[in-house]
Amino acid sequence: MKFVKELQRSIEKHSDHNVLCINNVFYTYNDFAVEISKIRAAIVSTVEDEEKLIGLVTNDDLQTYAGILALWLEGKAYVPVNPSTPIERNIQVFESTETKYVLDSSNISIYTDHTVIATKTLVDTKINLEVKDFSGDQLAYILFTSGTTGKPKGVPITFNNVDALVNAIDAEPEFDLVPSDRCLQMFELTFDFSVVTYLFPLLAGACIYTIPKNTIKYFYIFKLIKEQKLTVLTMVPSIINYLRPYFPEINAPDVRYCSFGGGALHSDIAKEWSDCLPNCKIFNYYGPTEFTVYSGFYPYHKETHQKANNGIIAIGVPQKDTLYLVVDDKNQEVPIGVTGELCLAGPQITPGYWKNEERNAISFFNREENGVKVRYYKTGDLCIKDEDGDFLYAGRADFQVKIRGYRVELAEIEFHAKVKSPKKVNMVALDIPNNLGNAELGLAIEGESFDTEEIFNYMRTKMPDYMIPGHTRFVKEFPHSINGKINRKELKTYFDIN
The missing domain is CATH 2.30.38.10 (Luciferase; Domain 3)
Known part of the structure; x- marks a missing residue:
């Protein structure tokens, strides 16, 4: 919990600095402290002390980020749910964690079976950033990832886990954020990479630039780099595939650090991207949700550190x-x-x-x-x-894939696809590379074609949009390997999505 005390000190020290830029509106660390204190007061007066797992609806606003800090100061964990994900899935998450209370900055909350703290309507209170005394073994957050049985898989992370992450990054002499940094936060708060893209800027007193929910993400990032002169970028590799057509227009000398993770970084595009950032250190990070975001990295350099395997940059x-x-x-x-x-x-x-x-x-x-x-x-x-x-x-080694940086179990897609199928047939979910080098989801169905509308309507009620296959192919008879297994590699050749 040492990092929570460091957050307190940083917020107090940098009160007149900008903390967040959300949809072109800037907020200061003092604004942040005010919102944290209001939400904290509501938590103290509403939630029993023994209730440690609190739901968080992840809107793109000051109150949502302040809610995380308010919970941490009280030694409680946030359980984030994306408002654009089907409510049935989000309720499933809250039922799994036995969450009774939800912080929600939405104008109208749909979580009517829970006690909702409407974080946008709270009254002013005295600023209170004092850290409550609690054990580092307590949970800081629980993130839910795709699961094979149709149920999301919960990954709890403790305050000690986060402390260890902060200690590890602090020990790296190559990476040092400062209060004048302008940092990209492109991730949904249910995704583990979001933790490093808000936590480290906050610890440094820097400013965080978020991506509005209803924008074309890669184009908004392009705009931020150009107009706001961002200095720190943390991205999934798929984003630069989308940005590739704009590379000739990108010259960003202000960028000091660019970190990648959440997918394979290919050496050819890494070199091209490096040419756009003449003064930048590039890090290829590796780490799963189960290990608190980052576990290690490779310091990529287009001339001196290009180590790769099958065209994929080393993880170091x-x-x-x-x-x-x-x-x-x-x-x-x-x-x-x-x-x-x-x-x-x-x-x-x-x-x-x-x-x-x-x-x-x-x-x-x-x-x-x-x-x-x-x-x-x-x-x-x-x-x-x-x-x-x-x-x-x-x-x-398994059937997990990365789609837009999210880790997806193909088995979960297959599970839900079969529930409403009018015919009992084989269905296989596949990751198909497009002409930009990104993975898209395809659903191969064995047999004669039939109407799949009911299948897809049902899947949209069960899974977030990034898990819904964008391509469907009917294959009269699936190819099989010599040992009788469905040949997924050959099945992919039935999809031409370029």
Whole structure:
């Protein structure tokens, strides 16, 4: 919880600096402190002390960000839900966490079965940023990712986990934010990368620039870089694929740092992007939600650090206090140069999936090292450790894919697609590369064609829009591999989306 006290100090110290730019409106750290205090007072007067998991509707406004800080100062966790995601799925999240209270800045809240604190209508109160005394083992947030059974998978993260992340980033001499920085925050607050894009600017007293919900994201980023002269960019690689046609127009000497994560960064486009940012240090970060956002990085440079595997930039080395281990299917370490599954250990590791012992048994294991029991998380990512100690990304070991930076279980899409199918047929969800190099979702259906409207209408009530396949193909008979499994690679050739 050390980082929460650092946040308090930063907000107080930088009261006259801008903290957020939301839809071209600037707010100061003092404005932020006022909103935090109002929401905190409402939490104290409304929520019982033992209630630790509080819902947060993730609107793009000052009150939503202030709500996170208000909860943290009280030693409580936020459980974020996206207002554009089907309400049934969001209710499922709240039921899983037994959340009774919801912070909601919407004009009218749809969470009528919960006690809602309407954060836009609160009365002024005295500024109170004092940190309550609480244990670092308590939860700071729970994020829900795609799950194979049709139910989202909860990943709880503690205050100690976040502290360890802050310590690790602080230990990196190459990365140092300052109060004059102008930082991009392009992520939905239900996505783990959002944590680093609001947390580190706040700790530095810098300004955060968000992306309005109903805009073309990549074009708005282009505009911010050009007009607001952003200095710090944190992005998923797919964004620069969309920006590629504009590269000749982008010359951004103000950008000091550009961090990538949440997907594979390809070496060809990394070099082109680097040419647009003449004074920038580029970092290719790696890390799953289960390990508190970042676990390590590779310092890409178009001339001196270009290490790649199959055209994908290396993910580098683990950061402070983090251990990397590449294992075979028996969880035994493989030799240098051999492909295996990357496993992570260290103080950033989640306590385990929320109320999901079956998944925990699959995803975590203990290993004795130097007489000490070390707990590892199996990432599902295939990697190779090279002779220099760098780690190279080699693909996925399962059927998870990255869509717009979000980790998606293809099995969940297939699960929901089959529920309303008028015919009992094979359905396979696939990630299909488009001509920009980004992945789009396709649904292959075996047999003669039929009307799929009911299937897609149903899926839209169960999953966020980024999980709805944009392409459908009927295939008379699915191709199979020599061992009888559906040949997903060949199935992809039926989709021509360029």
